[in-house]
Amino acid sequence: MPTANYICSMSIVKNLQESTIQSLSALYNQSFTEKDFQINQTKPEFEGDYTLVMFSLVKSLKLPPETIGNQLGEHLIKHYPHLFSAYNIIKGFLNLTVIDAYWHDFLNENHNNTGYGKKGMNGKKVMVEYASPNTNKPLHLGHLRNIFLGWSVAEILKANGYEVIKSCIINDRGIHICKSMIAWQLFAQGSTPDSTGIKGDHFVGDYYVKFNDVYKAQVANLITAGKTKDDAEKEAPIMKATQQMLLDWEDGKPEVMALWNTMNSWVYAGFDVTYNSIGADFDKTYYESNTYLLGKDIVQQGMDKNVFFKKDDGSIWIDLTAEGYDEKIVQRRDGTSVYITQDIGLALQKYEQFKIEQSIYVIGNEQNYHMKVLQLICQKLGMPNADNIFHLSYGMVELTSGKMKSREGTVVDADDMVNEMLATSQQHTEELGKVKDFTETELKLLYHTIGLGAMKFYLLRVDPKKTMVFNPAESIDFHGFTGPFVQYTYARIKSILRKQLTNDSMTNNTMTDALLKSEKEIMVMAEQYPAIIEQASAELNPSVIANYIFHLAKSFNSFYAELSIANAETESKKQLRLNLSRLTANIIKSGMQLLGIAVPERM
């Protein structure tokens, strides 16, 4: 008999793959790989744990699937008695039952392992850039999807052994920033976030809105005065003032710089409050005001390498038509860099500063084209990190009524959203009345844990690539496929463990009775957790974890309703179920942590 260590150091699927490959070679004198057959989890209506699909072997072996299944099943049972206890064949499917001892060993080894499923450091560095706000507007629901996604992906990569640097580029310059500044100069009469009690990012955002209102009115007036629309848009006094301010900013005019610094500091203070409340953080922050001049020397290099070319008016371009894209400008005729040039410069700077293996950009899918072009240019320039740029492209968040449009005031504000979720979690908690003995501080923390958990889970449970619809009514639901459901399951388990684990807590289970179906279901699922983390990491997809954790919690709740833990039939059954409960709780906590969601001990 091999040791438990041998068995458990490898997942059951890997064990199954290897034993099948060896058995097939022994039986048929050919060599096989894991790609020659398929392994599925056995459907619940059939007997067994895992299923080998025989059809793909039929052609190369020239035998009917039933024959292969019988021979293979026989061989596996005989030569791997420490893994398999039974098999059956239905049509071309070989269903294998894993021996109970395997599951017991697995449980004994992991039920108290809070690091279960996570890997040791692999020595590789990855940067995840996310959030990346403008400083003229507060954060909205789309930012929340971005932030939760970026943060979670960073955690998932860490769990897979990467060193992760979370970064953020703040778009703190340009004409849109000047708009808020001009509007403030004209209309604020010296008021500040402090004097008005308005959160800094909202305060500045209000002046951005104000600018647009005034601008629109001025344009309308000029048009009624006989100007064309184009002329009116250029000549509106507030726009001219804004453009002058941008020039002054670029010249470093002291009073403009001072105002710019002040207003940005208001915004940052506001962002910090939001980041703090939703648990976002960054290891490295880049400011566009520092990076917008980057990339100039790269333009020169590109000219030298004939990757770029100069047009008659002096502007510099790259021709990507051979790659199926257009010509793209990289330097204006006045010699200033454009957006993409800055990005090239920043990409290189990131690489040089941190020597990262991979540079992940969490950016909406509206920039797919831009990011594709960015990578293409870097590759053409022969930059060392060009292949390491990865655009983690996520879909927009839409409302049931359609798209969010700032001009129509249908944008869901991030702070409003958080507050609403906190209020809802408070209301639910009070209605249920289970934590009446909590202190004020404990209650506040609990509302925050649940409210934020609901919101994060809601935004992360969907495949990031997909456009998702935000339904206000559904999002505040705390039942079913939601964060609070999972949190509740955790709190429920902890409650059981508190009551049942007094002194003789951590004994291993030594089972003689067969595992019951609902016990095994949890066991099988728990055993897959490490593979789930790997998958989430490979796909950079937190929804894999959200779905998995939900199903695990659901299975536990069924198990809980069906079988008694405290009053189990025997003492060994009780121990088994307690260990199973603890393992489930650990996985829930660990998986939720990868989503950035805390779990409460009671709720």
Next chain:
RNA sequence: GGUCUGGUAGCUCAGCUGGAUAGAGCAUCAGCCUUCUAAGCUGAGGGUCAUUGGUUCGAAUCCAAUCCAGAUCACCA
């Protein structure tokens, strides 16, 4: 128009590297709290997997065409 996404139950989504009778949650209906937390559990109804054709022993999944929806194709960022 070119390129890229997507279309699965009334709604929101899984499943997509081809496998057994397509799954969840919400909503609807019917049950379950004097034993471990009912934010829970059990069950019912609800589907032409956009359409058509192809590949295959087998297609929601792969390929092609068509229809529909969205994004993008700035000397804005």
